[in-house]
Amino acid sequence: MPKLSSRKNWIGQLQKQKHQLEDESMDDWLDMLVFQEWPSIGLILAEDNEVMTLMFEWLFSEADEVGDLLQRVINSRYISSRIKDLSHEEYSLGHLLSLSPKNLQQVVRTTREGFLGICNLIKNSNIFHNNSTCAQLDICQQLALTLERLGMNGTRTSVGRLARLYCISRGGVVMASGWVIEAIYQIGGNYLRWPNLEERQEISSYMAGEGFPGCIGFLDGTTFPLYQRPGLDGKVFFDCKSRY
Incomplete structure (x- = not known):
């Protein structure tokens, strides 16, 4: 009812x-x-x-x-006065960058230098520059928001928590995340590529000596926890911390 x-x-x-x-x-x-x-x-x-x-x-x-x-x-549209939330202009990026290295890394999943480096790489992306009359959240704030969201488990509650933290709407959280991921994807080819034949042979030869014959590459680093086991090839998402 x-x-x-x-x-x-x-x-x-x-x-x-x-x-x-x-x-x-x-x-x-x-x-x-x-x-x-x-x-x-x-x-x-x-x-x-x-x-x-x-x-x-x-x-x-x-x-x-x-x-x-x-x-x-x-x-009267409302029978009581509405409480105004903080706007994103009042959110302090300086406060984020003043966190201790340990706390900052917990939020943005990387070091201060790495975080600012990514900001510089994506700041000129056309995804952040349009003719809209509504100003976007600062690019570094969008990046911080996206990295923190990727560190959560992907439930809808994470969107509400980040909206309150960064003083923007829930829709803004979703849009900012999409923009940042698109901007990173645009420059991905400059940093990630499949090794050529000569490089594959060199890597395979080295990895065979380490007990992995035929291996031509591997990944390591920060993992993004998922809300649940993926339906397709779920077992390959299981990491060393017993998470998907």
């Missing part, structure tokens, strides 16, 4: 009160206050304060007064 918002609930209750006042005499109205099946106007507006409840009952004892209040609620 869908849950009504506070505003919609107020509107429904006020409409009931207004109709009751219009249809019933004052005596019937007083009887209804005692035997009613729905909250009175005072309980709607001040449920936890007995004095304020009585005051609202007295103030809104006429149908016209309840009608005026009902119209004000209908014309």
Whole structure:
């Protein structure tokens, strides 16, 4: 069953009160206050304060007064003030870079030098430069956000946590991650390539001496934990830390 918002609930209750006042005499109205099946106007507006409840009952004892209040609620999109979150302009990248090497590496999965080096490599990517009137999050902040997200287990809760940490929307977290991955992919060919025939023979010869005949390459480094075992070739994702 869908849950009504506070505003919609107020509107429904006020409409009931207004109709009751219009249809019933004052005596019937007083009887209804005692035997009613729905909250009175005072309980709607001040449920936890007995004095304020009585005051609202007295103030809104006429149908016209309840009608005026009902119209004000209908014309108001929100019945309470909204709490403004911090914007990403108020988030301090300097605070991130001032973390100790150990804490920074836990966040961005690399050293300070490595992090800034990647920032410099991707900062000129066209993915970060468009004609939009909405300014993007700083590129280094987008990179930090993406690296930290890759270090999580991939559940939806990670998006909400990062949105609160970096003071942006949940959609912004997803978009920034995609932009950074695309920017890194664009320059990937400059740093990752398949070895040629001569290089494969050299690597294979060396690895055979280490007990891995026919091996022409291997990977090592930071792993990105997955939420669950992949359905396709899941066993090859199992690492030395018993994670996928």
